[in-house]
Amino acid sequence: MNITFACPECDHTSRIPLEPGTAVACLQCDWKQHTSAQIPLEGTLDECLVCGCKELFIRKNFSQRIGVAVVVIAATTSLIAWGYYMWYTAFGILFAAALLDLYLYFTVGNLLQCYRCNSEYRGLPQFDEYEAFSLETHERYRQQAIRLAESQAVQSKGA
Ligand SMILES: [Zn+2]
Ligand SMILES: [Zn+2]
Numbered sequence: 001m002n003i004t005f006a007c008p009e010c011d012h013t014s015r016i017p018l019e020p021g022t023a024v025a026c027l028q029c030d031w032k033q034h035t036s037a038q039i040p041l042e043g044t045l046d047e048c049l050v051c052g053c054k055e056l057f058i059r060k061n062f063s064q065r066i067g068v069a070v071v072v073i074a075a076t077t078s079l080i081a082w083g084y085y086m087w088y089t090a091f092g093i094l095f096a097a098a099l100l101d102l103y104l105y106f107t108v109g110n111l112l113q114c115y116r117c118n119s120e121y122r123g124l125p126q127f128d129e130y131e132a133f134s135l136e137t138h139e140r141y142r143q144q145a146i147r148l149a150e151s152q153a154v155q156s157k158g159a
Pocket of ligand 1: 008009010011026029030031
């Protein structure tokens, strides 16, 4: 199991292995986890180890950037083939790209992500217990973050 997170102090992205009994700490500065949450030996993670948020969602360990890149490359080469009147090649490329996306989707594992701080947990013993991404929850956290930023801006102006 490991965690990828952006440090709340210095914003540095660290990816560190998680062992039961260890605390999450930044590789760049001296920030250390201060939530009481424990790294589970087995079973599920109750809350985010970085921010203490209790809402986590499960998603495919699939980089959207790769998915988009596959589509863009396929569309471009397919258009070129189309320009050379290579109809079968043009369709073949699109078909292959669709297959590749499908293949990647089913072969990659799952990861757990925090709604609030976007920390990613990979290799947890049990993934089934978590809920999939909910846009509603995501929106709630986004609004919260905006309000927090606004109140901080007001405070710093007043000071
Ligand atoms: Zn840091
Ligand atoms: Zn978090």
